[in-house]
Amino acid sequence: MMAPLTTALLTKLTASNVLDGEDIQAIQRLPIRFRELDARQIIVADGERPAECCLLAEGFTFRSKTTFDGLRQILSLHVPGEIPDLQSLHLKVMDHDLVTLTPCELGFIPHDALRQLNRERPNVASALWRETLIDAAIFREWIVNVGRRSATARMAHFLIELFRRLEAVGRTRDGGFELPITQVELADCLGISTVHVNRVLQDLRKEGLLTVNRANFHLLERKKLEQLAGFDPTYLHQHPDL
């Protein structure tokens, strides 16, 4: 039994999709290979052709691309329950890296098994397709973030998005969350320099909007942060919205 693995996935899927009992059983029957990885390990690399998808059960992963002159841009952060390389089911070649941010518990699901599941359970296929579309919606918002927002607003937007997504899978505690991320990585998420990340975080602390000690981010003034960031949660599509 791979209980903890499918549980994470089902928590995520049922949070914003409608699945019936048979759908859930079919998901629970998926053959999943369990594996643990340390922090900062490449799970799948740019250019590879994986034959399985990676379900994140515990920890954080990110996707990133590196430009020819060595600059890195982080494209997305992933929270437990997500399948960060689900696109590989239909796009054979990876166009970016998938990397662990923290130590992770992962479940690998063969493409074949997923394809069969999609064929037999149209509901599940729709739900998975939908997850990739939400993924894309988040990419869109990140384009706006790096393209049009000030460094401070970017940081605020990033943190609020993360808070909301973690909240949806029950990983927040009284207005805060645990995220072991360095300022270098934050810089690569936001498209700014690490020195500037440091200064922006200081500003936000000075304003009393948040605290950060170790990996613990605490958003003291969520409303104000959202206002500063111009945050509109629509793009997260967190409700089944039928």
Place this chain on the structure above:
Amino acid sequence: MMAPLTTALLTKLTASNVLDGEDIQAIQRLPIRFRELDARQIIVADGERPAECCLLAEGFTFRSKTTFDGLRQILSLHVPGEIPDLQSLHLKVMDHDLVTLTPCELGFIPHDALRQLNRERPNVASALWRETLIDAAIFREWIVNVGRRSATARMAHFLIELFRRLEAVGRTRDGGFELPITQVELADCLGISTVHVNRVLQDLRKEGLLTVNRANFHLLERKKLEQLAGFDPTYLHQHPDL
């Protein structure tokens, strides 16, 4: 018969997907409502809940978001044969605007008809899912573009991407393409100011890398532009890559 409409779609779909005769016939049987729109018209607005998808047969459209303080970011440009709001099939609420850049010929396809098509023709469902995944891959590259590349490299990258995508649907002529876009809109694509767009274009012209008169972009030195942009075409997934 809506021949020109489905032709554009099929050109696009078969360029990077494998469909059989029955798939194609099923697509041709889709009920499509034809409509023409002038340039700069909103097709679907942020917040709406459309009941149909929009197939672009002729012209250009773009997707955009506007921040609370009025800055606009263009998220994607679309070429004939694409369905720029295909995500609305599974995400009920629009999280951005879909707008015509030029006068357009559009075909509107009811969600119901598409859902039925997906149920009956799994191949087509896969192909459409794949198109939304390529969409997402392009978003990822745009994040890198605005996050980590200089203004000049951004412009070069943008133009090369467009060239390749237009080439795939047969809309280029001897190293150039027709794109009636203003510098204001280019600025919103690249996350820079319009003044800077002007200067960047001048630089590229001065270097002899391209010419622009009216709407006609001519990439004189594609290789050099690609080098300048650090362009790697993998993310476009233009081959069925089985």
Place this chain on the structure above:
DNA sequence: CGGACTGTTGATTCGAATCAAAACCGGTGG
């Protein structure tokens, strides 16, 4: 002809990058 975009140019400002150097922190090994 007048008006509204659009494109161009120059002067100035500003946000953020870069450069450089400390301070800090957790681990490792002597």
Place this chain on the structure above:
DNA sequence: CCACCGGTTTTGATTCGAATCAACAGTCCG
């Protein structure tokens, strides 16, 4: 237990790419 090390965070000085401000020319069109 402490010296040391690499990675991380912090601070300050300086530079730079791009934004902003402002004005003007070009084009299209009613």
